[in-house]
Amino acid sequence: MTQTILGIIGGSGIYDMDGLQDPSWVSVDSPWGAPSDAVLTGQMEGVKMAFLPRHGRGHVHSPTTVPYRANIDALKRLGVTDIISISACGSFREEMAPGDFVIVDQFIDRTFAREKSFFGTGCVAHVSLAHPTCPRVSTACATAAQAAGITVHRGGTYLAMEGPQFSSVAESKLYRSWGCDVIGMTNMPEAKLAREAEICYASVAMITDYDSWHPDHGAVDITAIIATLKGNGSKAHDLIARLPALLGADRSPCPHGCDRALDHAIMTAPDKRDPALLARLDAITTRVFAKETR
Ligand SMILES: CSC[C@H]1O[C@H](OP(=O)(O)O)[C@H](O)[C@@H]1O
Numbered sequence: 001m002t003q004t005i006l007g008i009i010g011g012s013g014i015y016d017m018d019g020l021q022d023p024s025w026v027s028v029d030s031p032w033g034a035p036s037d038a039v040l041t042g043q044m045e046g047v048k049m050a051f052l053p054r055h056g057r058g059h060v061h062s063p064t065t066v067p068y069r070a071n072i073d074a075l076k077r078l079g080v081t082d083i084i085s086i087s088a089c090g091s092f093r094e095e096m097a098p099g100d101f102v103i104v105d106q107f108i109d110r111t112f113a114r115e116k117s118f119f120g121t122g123c124v125a126h127v128s129l130a131h132p133t134c135p136r137v138s139t140a141c142a143t144a145a146q147a148a149g150i151t152v153h154r155g156g157t158y159l160a161m162e163g164p165q166f167s168s169v170a171e172s173k174l175y176r177s178w179g180c181d182v183i184g185m186t187n188m189p190e191a192k193l194a195r196e197a198e199i200c201y202a203s204v205a206m207i208t209d210y211d212s213w214h215p216d217h218g219a220v221d222i223t224a225i226i227a228t229l230k231g232n233g234s235k236a237h238d239l240i241a242r243l244p245a246l247l248g249a250d251r252s253p254c255p256h257g258c259d260r261a262l263d264h265a266i267m268t269a270p271d272k273r274d275p276a277l278l279a280r281l282d283a284i285t286t287r288v289f290a291k292e293t294r
């Protein structure tokens with residue numbers, strides 16, 4: 001049994017977290033560069049929490065320049081066991097309306113200008129991403145959303161686009177034809193890196209608009225998005241406040257294996273591994289390498 005530490009990654013419009021006991025902004029050094037911001041640590045109902053604003057306070061980082069590897073590595077160094085990612089998104093479905101939340105369970109990654117792995121030359125690893133989100137943490141998010149009176153859709157495919165511009169009408173219609181439900185710019189490579197770091201990951205997408213496909217809603221309008229985000233922000237805080245009671249302070253191994261994702265994933269022979277890369281991977285690979293040497 002280990003101790004739960006809930007990591008909350010706040011997206012657009014969510015730069016702070018209320019309701020923490022003993023709140024403290026802590027700077028975390030990472031060999032992957034500077035994280036988006038310091039991390040707000042504290043406790044809620046006896047559960048340790050670590051909140052990181054994805055774009056930094058003041059919204060400094062664009063979706064392309066968010067330091068995804070440094071962010072996940074920093075949360076790993078703080079001992080985070082479960083990440084709840086909160087994001088704004090557009091909707092491809094009439095019935096998924098602005099103000100609704102979607103508990104995302106699949107992704108299509110169309111980003112192309114980001115580092116997507118901790119691994120590479122000198123230490124190659126291939127983790128499974130068939131089920132990129134953790135059902136246990138996703139269920140807790142859905143339960144918390146319902147209890148908070150939020151209209152929540154359980155399951156949905158998130159198209160991750162590079163941005164920062166929004167989609168054209170043709171792109172929006174194409175993604176709809178692929179069966180995507182929502183669109184955003186940040187959950188990839190975040191979810192991939194969380195899996196490599198053996199941290200359970202759940203994605204709560206807050207719908208702010210109908211993207212560009214909807215004949216009655218015209219183009220995506222950032223002013224309207226910000227207005228919807230203001231309403232969504234308090235709903236998101238209400239959802240987060242219910243998670244400690246649902247997930248608990250004591251944590252058993254993940255029934256879906258998220259916390260053992262690196263078992264059998266590392267391909268590079270021990271004598272061929274690059275010591276410089278291994279040094280950067282110290283937080284990510286502590287568990288799996290301890291097992292290898294036993
Ligand atoms: C404010 S609209 C576009 C912006 O909002 C989303 O950010 P996040 O996922 O961090 O909530 C979207 O991905 C874009 O970065």
Ligand SMILES: Nc1ncnc2[nH]cnc12
Pocket residue numbers: 088089090091161166167183184185208209210211212220225
């Ligand atoms: N329509 C949209 N496309 C991409 N990211 C978004 N974030 C919020 N709305 C979005």
